[in-house]
């Protein structure tokens with residue numbers, strides 16, 4: 001027979017657990033985005049250059065521009081030289097006095113030979129901040145074997161989403177740990193928080209980025225280096241195909257303004273307060289309910305995309 005004091009203990013424990021979960025959720029939304037004082041990025045970085053991948057559009061361009069406005073020299077890496085030239089001009093106008101360099105590189109590459117010239121160039125730069133932002137997504141969710149673009153697309157997506165944070169972090173962390181200062185920001189995705197069916201390689205790749213970030217944080221804990229993982233929900237960019245901003249889907253500039261204020265305050269976050277509210281609510285739900293909500297949303301997106309595709313044919 002269970003005695004009254006055991007029942008009381010279980011009841012109070014359950015209440016304490018619920019209170020703790022709610023307190024953590026509120027803290028995760030309020031502290032990094034509203035309460036914690038933003039840290040001095042120059043002090044944390046310890047060097048003048050910020051290297052940003054995927055820097056000519058969306059989130060990467062916003063990081064590059066805002067870091068330039070904070071008086072970091074910026075090193076832009078992206079695929080298309082004409083877009084790099086245009087972005088360089090825009091940043092030089094927005095942040096007079098900063099130095100902007102560009103390097104055209106296709107992160108679909110995976111060989112040592114392809115990466116070597118880029119790495120040689122980066123080794124000449126004193127990297128204070130590295131933003132591993134470049135990424136690739138699917139046009140619409142689909143089961144693995146039927147993904148548009150077939151095996152080549154799956155290979156490209158795995159490479160582009162996973163390899164740059166490994167190789168570029170290795171280059172940057174070497175000099176950062178010697179200097180005992182530096183910031184690495186890895187742009188993952190909230191897709192990495194759940195095993196999202198039909199987003200297979202994208203979701204798994206972003207999980208890899210989150211996992212890698214945690215491991216690097218532990219490895220360089222004593223080296224004065226900050227490793228932050230950002231896991232956004234929807235941001236209005238070319239990738240998401242969202243043209244109008246909303247409360248839950250901000251433009252990249254608004255998103256990055258908030259994400260940057262969290263550097264050094266929190267190891268891993270979504271990057272935007274309304275995204276954090278969504279993530280915390282999802283976290284409070286049982287896994288089964290969470291999976292059902294995500295799967296219903298995914299199937300609705302897939303059905304709409306297939307309808308649009310059929311209409312276009």
Ligand SMILES: NC(=O)c1ccc[n+]([C@@H]2O[C@H](COP(=O)([O-])OP(=O)(O)OC[C@H]3O[C@@H](n4cnc5c(N)ncnc54)[C@H](OP(=O)(O)O)[C@@H]3O)[C@@H](O)[C@H]2O)c1
Pocket residue numbers: 053054055056057058059060077078079080083105106107108133134135136137160187188189190231232233234235236237238239240252
């Ligand atoms: N937007 C969202 O809702 C969202 C949500 C969660 C996570 N994210 C993550 O945030 C990151 C940025 O996404 P975004 O929405 O800002 O993307 P975006 O607006 O489409 O911009 C992508 C940038 O990456 C460059 N790029 C693309 N493929 C490349 C390649 N193979 N080699 C070199 N550069 C390449 C593009 O330059 P070119 O045009 O020259 O190729 C462009 O500068 C990604 O890692 C993405 O997974 C985005």
